[in-house]
Amino acid sequence: MVSNSGALGFPRMGPNREMKFALEKHWRGKMDEASMLAIARDVEQQAWGIQMDAGVGLISAGDHCLYDNMLAWTEYLGAVPKRHAHLAPGNERMFAMARGIDNAPALDMTKFFDTNYHYEVPELETPVALQPNFANYLETISRGIAKMGADRTAPVVLGPVTWVHLARHANAEASEEATTALKDQYLDAILPVYAALIGKLAAMGVQEVQLHEPALVMWDSSKTLAAMFKKAYFANKACPMLSADVKVNLVTFFEDVGAEAYQWVTALPVSAISLDFTRGDSLKLVKGYGFPKDKVLGAGIIDGRSPWAMEPAKVVSLVREVASAIMPANPNGSDNIRVQASCNLQFVPWDVTCEGDLAEKVGGDVLAFAVQKVQEIVALAEAVPKITAGKEAKDIFPVLDKAWKAFSASVTDNTNTAKRLAGLTEASFSRPAPFKERVAAQQKSLKLPVLPTTTIGSFPQTAAVRKLRREFKSGALSAEDYERAIDQQISYAIGIQEALGLDILVHGEAERTDMVEFFGQQFQGFAFTSNGWVQSYGSRCVRPPIIHGDVSRPTAMTTREFKVAQELTLRPVKGMLTGPVTILNWSFPRLDVSRKEQAFQIALAISDEVADLEAAGCKVIQVDEPALREGLPLKPLKKADYLKWATDSFLLSTAIAKPETSIHTHMCYCDFGDCMEAIDRLDADVNSIENARSDNTTLQSFKEFNYKKGLGPGLYDIHSPVVPPVSTLQDKLEGFLKVLPKEQLVCNPDCGLKTRTWPQVLGALRNLVEATRNVRTLNGISDASGQAVTVPSGGHAACCTPVAAH
Numbered sequence: 001m002v003s004n005s006g007a008l009g010f011p012r013m014g015p016n017r018e019m020k021f022a023l024e025k026h027w028r029g030k031m032d033e034a035s036m037l038a039i040a041r042d043v044e045q046q047a048w049g050i051q052m053d054a055g056v057g058l059i060s061a062g063d064h065c066l067y068d069n070m071l072a073w074t075e076y077l078g079a080v081p082k083r084h085a086h087l088a089p090g091n092e093r094m095f096a097m098a099r100g101i102d103n104a105p106a107l108d109m110t111k112f113f114d115t116n117y118h119y120e121v122p123e124l125e126t127p128v129a130l131q132p133n134f135a136n137y138l139e140t141i142s143r144g145i146a147k148m149g150a151d152r153t154a155p156v157v158l159g160p161v162t163w164v165h166l167a168r169h170a171n172a173e174a175s176e177e178a179t180t181a182l183k184d185q186y187l188d189a190i191l192p193v194y195a196a197l198i199g200k201l202a203a204m205g206v207q208e209v210q211l212h213e214p215a216l217v218m219w220d221s222s223k224t225l226a227a228m229f230k231k232a233y234f235a236n237k238a239c240p241m242l243s244a245d246v247k248v249n250l251v252t253f254f255e256d257v258g259a260e261a262y263q264w265v266t267a268l269p270v271s272a273i274s275l276d277f278t279r280g281d282s283l284k285l286v287k288g289y290g291f292p293k294d295k296v297l298g299a300g301i302i303d304g305r306s307p308w309a310m311e312p313a314k315v316v317s318l319v320r321e322v323a324s325a326i327m328p329a330n331p332n333g334s335d336n337i338r339v340q341a342s343c344n345l346q347f348v349p350w351d352v353t354c355e356g357d358l359a360e361k362v363g364g365d366v367l368a369f370a371v372q373k374v375q376e377i378v379a380l381a382e383a384v385p386k387i388t389a390g391k392e393a394k395d396i397f398p399v400l401d402k403a404w405k406a407f408s409a410s411v412t413d414n415t416n417t418a419k420r421l422a423g424l425t426e427a428s429f430s431r432p433a434p435f436k437e438r439v440a441a442q443q444k445s446l447k448l449p450v451l452p453t454t455t456i457g458s459f460p461q462t463a464a465v466r467k468l469r470r471e472f473k474s475g476a477l478s479a480e481d482y483e484r485a486i487d488q489q490i491s492y493a494i495g496i497q498e499a500l501g502l503d504i505l506v507h508g509e510a511e512r513t514d515m516v517e518f519f520g521q522q523f524q525g526f527a528f529t530s531n532g533w534v535q536s537y538g539s540r541c542v543r544p545p546i547i548h549g550d551v552s553r554p555t556a557m558t559t560r561e562f563k564v565a566q567e568l569t570l571r572p573v574k575g576m577l578t579g580p581v582t583i584l585n586w587s588f589p590r591l592d593v594s595r596k597e598q599a600f601q602i603a604l605a606i607s608d609e610v611a612d613l614e615a616a617g618c619k620v621i622q623v624d625e626p627a628l629r630e631g632l633p634l635k636p637l638k639k640a641d642y643l644k645w646a647t648d649s650f651l652l653s654t655a656i657a658k659p660e661t662s663i664h665t666h667m668c669y670c671d672f673g674d675c676m677e678a679i680d681r682l683d684a685d686v687n688s689i690e691n692a693r694s695d696n697t698t699l700q701s702f703k704e705f706n707y708k709k710g711l712g713p714g715l716y717d718i719h720s721p722v723v724p725p726v727s728t729l730q731d732k733l734e735g736f737l738k739v740l741p742k743e744q745l746v747c748n749p750d751c752g753l754k755t756r757t758w759p760q761v762l763g764a765l766r767n768l769v770e771a772t773r774n775v776r777t778l779n780g781i782s783d784a785s786g787q788a789v790t791v792p793s794g795g796h797a798a799c800c801t802p803v804a805a806h
């Protein structure tokens with residue numbers, strides 16, 4: 001065991017997603033709670049065993065929650081919404097909060113900081129009601145102690161300020177002031193609960209508690225957040241949370257904390273402070289303000305959010321600089337450095353050794369998943385004395401150093417992407433004509449009615465469609481047979497859309513498993529894992545591709561399916577592409593090149609596809625950017641730069657289109673308020689957006705911004721199986737028309753339809769078309785498409801009862 005090493009959490013799905021399957025079986029009623037928990041315990045034991053075997057000094061416990069850590073703490077605190085409060089405390093109530101039960105919908109889910117992981121948003125109610133119950137949590141800690149010993153077990157406590165900060169007012173209409181006031185009340189109420197809990201942990205004999213407060217990196221973003229921190233923690237033994245007889249490691253991650261918070265936090269009576277050295281500039285803070293000699297610096301050097309192995313040259317120089325920065329305060333500076341992961345390792349997959357030839361594919365043995373990361377923590381911790389003694393990286397880690405050198409040699413000059421990037425000019429980022437001119441040219445070529453109807457791209461991914469792709473992948477189906485079957489799906493989708501009377505059709509995306517994977521698999525520079533799952537939310541996992549080299553697109557990726565579809569209809573078929581920023585944000589980027597440059601490389605590949613689609617006769621091309629806003633940096637000061645290169649990337653991929661080609665984009669999961677300028681700058685002819693709020697606030701913000709381009713606010717929520725009745729859709733559209741002029745509006749659902757069944761889709765789209773026609777008539781708009789429409793029979797679909805899932 002290496003004492004100056006520590007971990008902050010390990011993936012909780014298991015090496016082969018055992019937890020996913022156990023949970024889903026349990027929720028289907030096919031596995032009882034005890035059997036599901038037995039699997040959870042086993043995964044927990046495995047995770048601890050791996051970290052113990054690696055020699056990690058302090059190993060976290062209590063991070064192995066069953067669904068989401070924020071949710072677990074909501075349950076422990078008993079901060080349960082009234083609608084779930086009748087349920088008995090424990091796992092089942094926690095699942096009910098996450099997944100909803102009859103008449104008691106689930107909590108909201110949103111992204112955890114700037115990661116792709118989603119947490120369950122606590123709801124704060126008035127009056128404050130808490131029923132703390134830490135039995136399950138304390139049991140985990142006891143299991144940890146039994147397995148690892150009290151000295152080595154570091155309970156993870158989700159910090160009170162972070163919990164409150166990430167919560168929301170139960171009343172969605174509550175003002176900002178009311179929300180702040182309520183958060184403050186909740187903080188007052190939970191602080192004594194936390195103090196008591198930490199006291200209990202101390203009594204259990206643990207040496208150190210990890211208080212995870214990632215919200216500390218947001219300190220600069222609001223005065224009220226800083227005030228909450230100052231209330232919860234203060235430099236005085238009377239601070240209830242810090243007065244128990246146990247060391248506290250105050251853990252921050254995902255960014256540096258900023259100068260003000262750094263000076264504040266280093267003065268606190270905690271025994272360790274953990275900083276992220278992989279994001280932001282914690283080194284500058286340590287150098288600039290020093291580090292107190294009575295504390296341990298938890299140096300988050302092993303990147304918990306990247307699948308890449310540590311780079312010896314980088315980490316060695318980092319350790320050296322950190323050590324020399326803290327030396328002046330402490331002659332034994334290096335003794336006070338504890339090597340840690342930058343954050344919980346839940347953001348990387350479990351183990352890279354089961355990935356077959358992945359190392360070959362990426363060009364070197366330079367990947368490390370969670371199992372390897374804990375080994376790196378220990379190896380680096382052990383090396384600290386050698387590093388401070390001046391030994392060189394290549395002599396300390398010769399194997400890894402060689403592997404990285406081989407990797408670096410393999411990524412250079414394999415494409416002409418660099419040349420293309422160097423040749424970009426201003427024109428590469430702007431459409432050939434201004435919007436007004438474009439829209440006139442598009443009107444001429446497309447001849448669409450006012451209030452054109454369309455969908456977002458995908459149609460139901462039925463069991464039959466998934467089976468097709470599986471059989472093709474396994475070789476059971478030849479490429480030819482597979483294509484023929486896909487073409488059948490396309491003709492089915494086109495026939496239905498024609499019959500429904502939609503104006504802009506789509507081919508339905510039956511050939512795509514996933515909107516990023518489909519493109520990544522055809523790019524050079526992308527690699528795919530076979531088992532590299534990371535938790536997205538609950539039992540859901542994703543397998544992000546790994547970008548390992550310059551990106552290029554050897555051949556056209558979507559034109560064949562487009563042509564098949566367009567040949568079947570006289571109406572325009574939209575070409576469907578995923579935008580560069582979304583592809584980047586949903587992948588693991590490489591670390592040797594900036595994210596901006598990687599986005600530009602992908603943008604060039606997408607622009608090649610735009611050109612090919614145009615050449616194939618495509619008049620409407622949609623470039624989806626649902627994840628554009630997700631990549632926003634945590635620090636307010638960094639936002640403008642990100643939005644600039646993100647919008648530049650979109651422009652680079654679409655500017656190549658002729659003026660008469662209508663460029664659409666689609667953005668869901670998006671709160672648009674703070675990035676209107678960026679959205680406008682995308683210069684898309686039509687933007688279809690999610691529009692969940694009932695009161696048209698989203699639309700209002702577009703109006704206030706004076707947004708002039710086409711807008712397709714979602715007319716209904718595709719996440720629900722309910723078929724919206726004509727009257728509801730009609731009211732909704734009439735409501736839109738009160739805010740925006742008819743020439744600007746496009747009628748569509750709020751996202752792709754792949755998760756719905758055909759009966760649901762038929763019912764909803766039929767009603768959407770009918771509602772649009774009614775609104776046109778009522779507003780004296782002619783139905784310029786003038787096509788006779790046969791509506792499929794099956795009146796049941798028009799009512800608002802849910803249609804049974806298939």
Ligand code: MET
Pocket residue numbers: 456457458515576624626666668751752753754
């Ligand atoms: C998450 S956005 C999805 C867009 C994609 N075109 C679809 O319809 O599924």
Ligand SMILES: [Zn+2]
Pocket residue numbers: 456626666667668669750751752
């Ligand atoms: Zn969407």
